Amino acid sequence: MNQFWMSAFSLRLMPGCLLSGLLFFGLPVHAAEPEPLPIDLHHTAWTAKDGAPYFSDRMAQTKDGWLWLGAPAGLYRFDGIRFEKFIPPNGDLHEQEIFTLKGGALGSLLIGYVYGRVGIVKDGKYSSFDEKDGLPVSRVTSVEQGLDGRLWASTQKGLFYYEGKRWQQVDTSMKIPTVTLGQTLMDSKGTLWIYGPHNVVYYLPDKERVFHQTEIKAWDFSEGKNGTIWGLTTKDKHLILISGSVDKEELALWENYPLKQDAPQFDKQGNLWESSAEGIFRTTYVGNRLVRQSMQHKEGLSGFSSEHVLSNAYGNVWVATDNGIDRFRPKRLNQIELSSNFVGPARAIAPGENGHVTVLNFDIPPPDENKLVDTTQLRNATSPPVTGSIPTLYRDPAGVLWTPRFDSTLLKTDQSGTTVIALPDEFKKVASVFAMTSDSEGGLWVAGQALGNYRLFDGKFSRMAKYPGIPDEAALCMHTGPDGRLWFGYRDNKIALLEGTKVRALGPELGLAIGNVLTITVKNKHVWAGGEHGLAHFDGQRFTAVNGIGNENFYGITGLIETHDGSLWVHSVTGISRISAAELDKALKTSSYNVRFERFDYQDGLEGGAAQRFPHPTAVEASDGKLWFSTTVGVYWIDPYQLQHDPTLPSLLIRGMQSEGKYYAPTNNLRLPQKTENLQIDYTALSFGVPERIQFRYRLEGYDREWQEAGTRRTAFYTNLEPGAYRFRVIASNGEGIWTETAASLDFSIAPTLAQSAWFRLLCALAAAFILWLLYQLRLRRLADQIHGRLEERMGERERIARELHDTLLQSVQGLILKFQSATSRIPENEPTRCMMEKNLQLADEVLAEGRDRVKGLRAASLPERDLAAELSRMGKMLMEDSTTEFFMLIQGKPVNLHPIVAEEAFAIAREALFNAFAHAKAGKVEVELDYNMPHFRMIIRDDGRGIDNDVIAAGSRPDHWGLAGMQERAKKINARLKLWSRTGAGTEWEFVLPAQLAYASGKRKEKRHWLKRRLNLPQQEDM
Structure with missing residues (x-):
């Protein structure tokens, strides 16, 4: 610890040492003051185990919500959840020389140093001023910033200000002494307060340049409630009001109040806080008196002595101790102090008149203007009073209070007094009443444990069994609605509704799924039921379950209140929840909607x-x-129309990210190294209210499809991330369901390895595509070889048939002709028979010649190449001669000779299509298109005729017609694809497609095969 810290610590110990010495030497001691009461605020303490620095005697809170702590170990900041040491990315913080901290009016942190330096932290960056900027080499005792942006520094050599160029010392033109000045205070209105020589108070209003001198002598300024400015008198060290107005009676109390220590601080609610070596003291003005409260280390304070107090406008008071940090804030729920007479694990309650509430056997008056309930002089609600616990209470619409006791009696208390009513004899066995309600006739309904339900009317009890449909078991809850209908809740999702004498049973078949029904309330035409498994609404036909965000099901509901504004208050095992009318409306319109709640x-x-x-x-x-x-501990009350809501939204901040043990600062376009798969992203949100209640949602664009509900967790974890660009976005709510509209975001990318790079993947994709293409080509080649093999077999069969015909039939016919010629030569020339025979022999020669031509046509070696385009053109023109239909021929690409069999089958298919188009389609135009472009041969025949019926297309042919089926069979023989498109009244189109390797003659096929072999480096062979 350096010399400065040692001296500061010694000064704080000195008063305690002096007091010990005085007591030791036997000086008189005055009567002790009354023991302070406990501080009645919500308290949280953080110590070293939570990461808090020790001996933080300087604190400031900036407008973004950071709480800054100056400690011997350095400068820390706290978001309400986690402490972190602040290390600026630029510049030396000179943390061991820090003397004072202050939150600037424009959001920056102002730092005053021991040796004449002023530092500024803004948006995580640090800058400083020193002697070269006009500051003296002198301790900066306080530093402030006005609403106009001017900086003020009070030093041991005078007051200096900065307006953007250079620090300047105040001069006489500003009507303030230029000598050493004391502590400063910049109030919420932008007025600068300072005391000068002899502790005379000066002030400088916002945007003015001339100070005003007061007649007041004071120091240790503090801003209180409604902007009042307080100080300490120099003579007797009492409080003095410097500016603002306070009620006379209250002011007199404050000005005569004996202070514990110097430097007291008012909070924004008007309470006085005093740091002390004995703990922390709080004095509040309640009921025309000042009440002192305290907390010491043994009562939960983080340290033994308090060093500094800081408050904000949202009710939080921060106390720095010698061992940590404490926070005090108002409780939204007010607990009433119950005496030892209030026994039992829980307290039965019932509303009364004029704001009164009956708790057990005592009448509790409404809270006063200071939210206090005077329980010191409570009157009994019944006479004689009930001793012991009470299972339930009920006050009927007439104001009668009904109190069951465990001695099988029921107390009826009204204006005339208390009457004891004996319960039925059966109650002596169970001695417990679960629930009560009343009907429109003045009857009282009572549920007895394990007995069933009874009705008290005209002084007599009767069983409810006379109403068919009502379960013959004790109801767990009873309620009478505004319309007079009675509701009874039972175990296992059963509710009975009694309207007059008619009973309606409601259960799981109507969607009720809350288990044991523990409470029912009816208001504003809404019927709500709460039970062990949640909350449900009944619309008269079905029940709708109401669930909350974050998997909240509101388990164990035993209290429901719908207020006049339509909000629903739910009391369950997880606490008290308020659901707004707007959220309820959404849930009732959309059953899957999860409500937001407070x-x-x-x-x-x-x-x-x-x-x-x-x-x-x-x-x-x-x-x-x-x-x-x-509750199981106490009784609480709240005014739903006086709730203080935090309208501010939290400030979001992404702290950074970690991967493989390495930390990365949150700089945009951050590039993470290769093989980064697992990532931890830390974020936070700053709030002046209750940081623990802030809810988060985040989304990693490029990974998450939807927003992730993080609850209060401030870390996002990701695994198995792929290389690429990402954007992390996070939003937050202020604990009251209001979410930030703008998300905090961080862009980063993960570098790919060689195998993960885009160009490598592209190369792999291209290689895979090339391999697939090669496999396709090989498959196509194999298929082509198979098809051509079959075609060659067909050609060989044709040649065999041709040889057989030539060697048998034609030779035999030739022999017969020769015999007939020999016989004819023996007939005289002038005989008519000879003339007839010669004519027949000539005809036989012609038939034989035609037969030889036919046989020759069957041989492959002599099979002529067919010009498919020319043949189809001739056929089209021939068909057009006797028709009004026009014919067109289109050729795409350079014509290539087709394999003879392919050409033959293609011609046969086209011929059938053309005959159908000219004969049956009643078309105005018929087109034939031949496309020789690689890699397929394509033939299209289309017309604009009446089309083919869908039934014919589905059947594949017309009855007793085989044209369509024959066309498909011909295409199938050569592995061609033949597609038909037709619609009634829209024409017909045939598409014939065959791969080039199969379609074209051997020369073209050989060229393609040799090209493929060159690509595959295969040995080439000549076709045989």
């Missing part, structure tokens, strides 16, 4: 949970609109 729990002063067995209900609304809740 939670009241231990962070609001609530202890215990809703009792599950008895007493029920655990939530009631008093006649003045205040809501009362009974």
